[in-house]
Structures are given as structure tokens and as C-alpha cells.
Amino acid sequence: MSDCIFCKIIDGSIPSTKVYEDDHVLAFMDVSPLTKGHTLLIPKQHVKDIFEMPEDVARNLYAVAPKIAGAIKSAFNPVGMNTLNNNGAFAGQTVFHYHLHFIPRYDETDGLKMKWETKQSEFTFDVLGTVAEKIKENLNA
Numbered sequence: 564m565s566d567c568i569f570c571k572i573i574d575g576s577i578p579s580t581k582v583y584e585d586d587h588v589l590a591f592m593d594v595s596p597l598t599k600g601h602t603l604l605i606p607k608q609h610v611k612d613i614f615e616m617p618e619d620v621a622r623n624l625y626a627v628a629p630k631i632a633g634a635i636k637s638a639f640n641p642v643g644m645n646t647l648n649n650n651g652a653f654a655g656q657t658v659f660h661y662h663l664h665f666i667p668r669y670d671e672t673d674g675l676k677m678k679w680e681t682k683q684s685e686f687t688f689d690v691l692g693t694v695a696e697k698i699k700e701n702l703n704a
């Protein structure tokens with residue numbers, strides 16, 4: 564896609580600091596890193612988000628994910644790592660070419676804050692069953 568910054572990184576018209584590349588994926592340093600080692604893994608095929616990702620693209624991308632995570636861990640010995648991706652602007656996606664973040668964690672001041680306000684009392688086991696059924700009905704939709 565001609566106006567996509569990540570497609571331009573893939574074709575080399577925008578420079579990047581690559582850490583891994585094969586026929587299907589590219590991993591490179593996030594230029595706005597939260598922590599040392601913050602890396603992005605992207606498919607070479609332009610895919611907007613998880614909802615548009617074909618199975619073969621997912622297979623090739625996620626097959627490499629443990630290798631990237633392991634290399635970051637070996638390099639910097641973080642105390643933990645978040646792997647996450649954002650789908651849609653509301654969820655924080657700013658580049659609309661699927662990317663999986665690898666964010667090694669060092670301490671509570673390292674720049675990533677997530678606050679999970681769970682709603683366990685609202686979602687009883689019966690409600691969860693209803694929710695699960697709705698998702699199951701849509702697996703092949």
C-alpha cells in the first residue's frame with residue numbers, strides 16, 4: 564500500500580533498524596519505544612488489522628513471535644514482557660498495518676501502564692456462557 568509507512572519500511576524507502584526478516588515478516592525497533600528493546604513484528608503483506616489477517620499470514624507471523632521475544636529476553640534480561648497489538652483507533656492503533664509489539668518490562672516506571680478494571684461481578688458464569696455462545700455462533704461468520 565503506497566501510503567503505508569510500514570510498507571515503505573518493508574520496501575526500504577523508509578529506513579528502519581531491522582532485527583529479523585524472512586520472506587513473510589519483518590521485525591524492527593519501534594522508533595517511539597516504551598522501553599529498551601521495544602520491537603515490532605509485522606507481516607510483509609499489507610494487512611490492516613487482526614480482522615483482515617488471513618490464516619497463513621497469522622501462521623507465519625506468530626511462528627516467529629517466540630524467536631523475537633526470546634532474543635529480546637536474552638539480550639536485555641527484562642523481568643517480564645508484554646506482547647500486544649492494537650486494532651482500530653479506539654484501541655490505540657496509529658499505523659494501520661498490523662503490528663505486534665514486544666515490550667520488555669524492567670520496572671513499574673518503564674512507561675507502560677495498564678489498569679485492568681475487571682467486571683467479574685457483572686459477568687457471572689451464566690452470563691459468560693451466553694457470551695461464549697454468541698462468539699461461537701460467529702466463528703465462521
Ligand SMILES: [Zn+2]
Nearest residue numbers: 567570609660
Ligand atoms: Zn502496509
